[in-house]
Structure formats: structure tokens, C-alpha cells
Amino acid sequence: MDERTAQFVETFRAFLNEVVAEHRGAPPDDESALLPPVREHLGVDPRRVPVVSEDVPAYRFVDLDIALGEIERRGDRHDLVGIGGGEQRRHHSLSEILENAGRFGQFPLGPVDYTSVATGPDDTREVVAFGLRLFRFGGAPVAVLQRAADPRYGSAAARMEVLAAAPGTAAALIDAVHAQMLASSVLRRQVLTLGGSDFEPGVGGITFHRRPALTPDDIILPAGVLDRLHRHVAGVARHRDRLRAAGQHLKRGLLLYGPPGTGKTHTVRYLLGALPELTVILLAGPSIQYVSEAARMARALQPALVVLEDCDLVAEDRGHHPGAQPLLFEVLEALDGLADDADVAFLLTTNRVDVLEPALAQRPGRVDLAVEVPLPDQAARRLLLARYARGLPFSSAALDDAAARADGVTASFVKELVRRCVLIAAEDDRDPADDDLAQALREMLGEAQNVTRSLLGSLQVTS
Incomplete structure (x- = not known):
């Protein structure tokens, strides 16, 4: 039956x-x-x-x-x-x-x-x-x-x-x-994502996530960028009483932008682990449609951080009329609807700031800090190689050479480069060596690897 x-x-x-x-x-x-x-x-x-x-x-x-x-x-x-x-x-x-x-x-x-x-x-x-x-x-x-x-x-x-x-x-x-x-809410100081219901529209449930355990040494960004982000998110929360006394607003919007694979999501993960006092609501993909509910939750559970990843996806035309951006404007409305003294930060990430910029220009003041996460320069590539190759027997000269040759690549490219050279050595049943690093780099920089480089977010490079 x-x-x-x-x-x-x-x-x-x-x-x-x-x-x-x-x-x-x-x-x-x-x-x-x-x-x-x-x-x-x-x-x-x-x-x-x-x-x-x-x-x-x-x-x-x-x-x-x-x-x-x-x-x-x-x-x-x-x-x-x-x-x-x-x-x-x-x-x-x-x-x-x-x-x-x-x-x-x-x-x-x-x-x-x-x-x-x-x-x-x-x-x-x-x-x-x-x-x-x-x-x-x-x-x-x-x-x-x-x-x-x-x-x-x-x-x-x-x-x-x-x-x-x-x-x-x-x-x-x-x-x-x-x-x-x-x-006594169990949601306070948690990292959450919102999910839909199989039976009804709207939020159907939540999923709890462990806070990432990253240190500042795990983040390779231009000097001062991480400090600015930390100050804008945590500093406002820490000094909320002084800001209120001075008649300053607490709600704030941040935008992380840059090419795919440069470390925007990695940077967000660091912030989540570094700010345990904040309730964090993560919205990505389809869950961005719940931004209004997320804003209500954040206001109730403040201090809070609402993270909206890949906002360029919701900025694209969702209807048949040119320029229609209903979901993005719902995001901006949610931010605008918060009271000035709400200790809530919205952190948006995007790969295509050119798509977001017109919409943000129509709603000035919603995002008050925009930070670029650029392609790593040679010094940053060297640090990334040292980080991902930690514990592997590469010489300093080999790492210097790889960093110099891999111009225009992303952090994701560097991570895959190290994995690739370990795999090359593993197929010969031995530990990786400098020659394996050089071979992996030649392969990934080769003309046949254009698609791979594109998938890893890298620009044109020379071998």
C-alpha cells in the first residue's frame, strides 16, 4: 500500500x-x-x-x-x-x-x-x-x-x-x-548555507559548516589587502559602540573582484575562520535567491556576515528584456533595507566586475569597499609555489625558475602545477624532483594546454 x-x-x-x-x-x-x-x-x-x-x-x-x-x-x-x-x-x-x-x-x-x-x-x-x-x-x-x-x-x-x-x-x-x-539560537556564531524545499517555495532548511582553519600565511595577496578586508568586516564590529556614538553607520558592503582562480573564495574562507564571533550565511548559485531571508537572519543574529559568491551570475539578464537584473537588485535591496546601525556586512565576489559595475552605479553607497584580487606577480607566484610544494624536495632555484616562467597564471594554476609534477613522479614510483616540476610546467604552458589554462583561470603565458 x-x-x-x-x-x-x-x-x-x-x-x-x-x-x-x-x-x-x-x-x-x-x-x-x-x-x-x-x-x-x-x-x-x-x-x-x-x-x-x-x-x-x-x-x-x-x-x-x-x-x-x-x-x-x-x-x-x-x-x-x-x-x-x-x-x-x-x-x-x-x-x-x-x-x-x-x-x-x-x-x-x-x-x-x-x-x-x-x-x-x-x-x-x-x-x-x-x-x-x-x-x-x-x-x-x-x-x-x-x-x-x-x-x-x-x-x-x-x-x-x-x-x-x-x-x-x-x-x-x-x-x-x-x-x-x-x-539562545543555535544559529548564532555558526557558518550556514540556506537550502530550498522539495515541496514549497522559499527556504526549506539550513546546513551547518565547520569554520576553515587558515592562517594569514595561507593567503597570498598584495600587501595590505587582507588588513583592509579584516578591518572593514571585523573592525566595524569591534568598534561598533564608538561608531554609533559618532553617528556612523555599521552596515557595509564589500566587493572582491578579479579573474577566476586568483583566490577570492580562498580569501573568504580565511575570513570565516578568522572571525568566529560572526554569524556567517553563505549564498552561492541557486541559494542567492534567498538573500532577503538571509538579510533578516543576519539582522536578528548580528554581528553577521552574508557572503554572496559569483554575483556576476545573478547580474546577467534573467528575463527577455535587455538590462533586466531582478535578482541582483534584490541583493542590493536587501542591503539597502538594513538599518544603518545593523552590524551586518555583505561580501560579494565576482569574476566579472564589468557586469556588476552598472548595477552598483545605479545604487551608490551599497558597496563601500571594492578590493581587487589580481593575478599573482612573480613574487606572489614564488610564495604560492613554496606553499603548495611544502614538504616536497624541490630546490630553491627550481622554484625561482618556475615562478619566473609562469607569467600570467593564477593561484589555481600553481596548485595544479605542483599536483601534476607529483603525479609524474608517482608514475615512476619515486619522489618528485626539479626535473618533474620543469616538465609539468612545460606541459601546462604548451599550446595543447590552452583549454586547461583557461579552465584554471590563467591568461596567455609564454614558455
């Missing part, structure tokens, strides 16, 4: 049970399940209490679980009960569940449903996926149905449904939950 057929059978069975119970005119099992403990806790018939619902994005569900758990522990008494009734529970609101439990006994007490949710690159937490929390808030009894998102059945968001007889208690609890979610 497939899932759709099973769902139909379950729905039809519930319908028949309702018909039979209605005909008999009495609730089965002396309402032996859900209503008595909820009525006892609230002190009133829960079917006469309005339900206040609040949706939460699916990727914040673990924050909701943590927040509710923390708030209920502050009370003098709390309990957690499960609700039976199979998949039908997911198609009914809390008020409908209570009504049917009272009239037909359709939703008896049952086990609490749990699910495992990631809280970091290596950590998970078991959270309540469907369960009724009974506790006191502000001295008043409340009941909160906590349910996870279920996109298969049209529930793209998680939800809490609050029962509270005392006026104003439900709204106050929801405000307290949101404040606690922000204070």
Missing part, C-alpha cells in the same frame, strides 16, 4: 468512527484520554478557550524547542503529553483535536513524537516534533502544542498553538518565546 492510499484509508477510517460515535450519541472510553489532564491543568474546559497560533520557519524549529523548554522550566510545574490519532493529527488544529477528542475520542493520549535536528556541523538535538506542553507562565496555566513542519502535507512552517484562559497570557508567552529564541 503506497503512502497516498494509506492516507486515504486512515482518513476514511476516522470518518467512519465519527459517524458511529455520532450515531451512538456518547463519547467512547469515557473521554479517557486528552481532555481530563488538559482540563485539570487549565482549570477550565479547554474547548472553550481560544487557541492562539504562531508559525515559525522550519529552520528555526530547534530554537523554538529550546526556548519553550527553557521557559517551562522556570515555572513550578510542567508536563509533556503526547496525542494519538495517527497522521490525522497533522491535519487538525489544536482546537479541532480537543473537540474531536471530547466528542468522539478520536485523539487519545499517546506517545510524544520526537525528531533529531542538527544544531551544528557535528551536533544534533532531539526535539519535540508533536507534543503538548503543560506548564505555568506568569503564574497562569498554559498549554502549548508544539509541532514540526511537515511539507508533505502542506505545513511548510513549524507551529506553536497556545491555550491560556487568562487574558493576554498567550500573546505575552509568544513574545517571550521569540525573545528566548533569539537569545
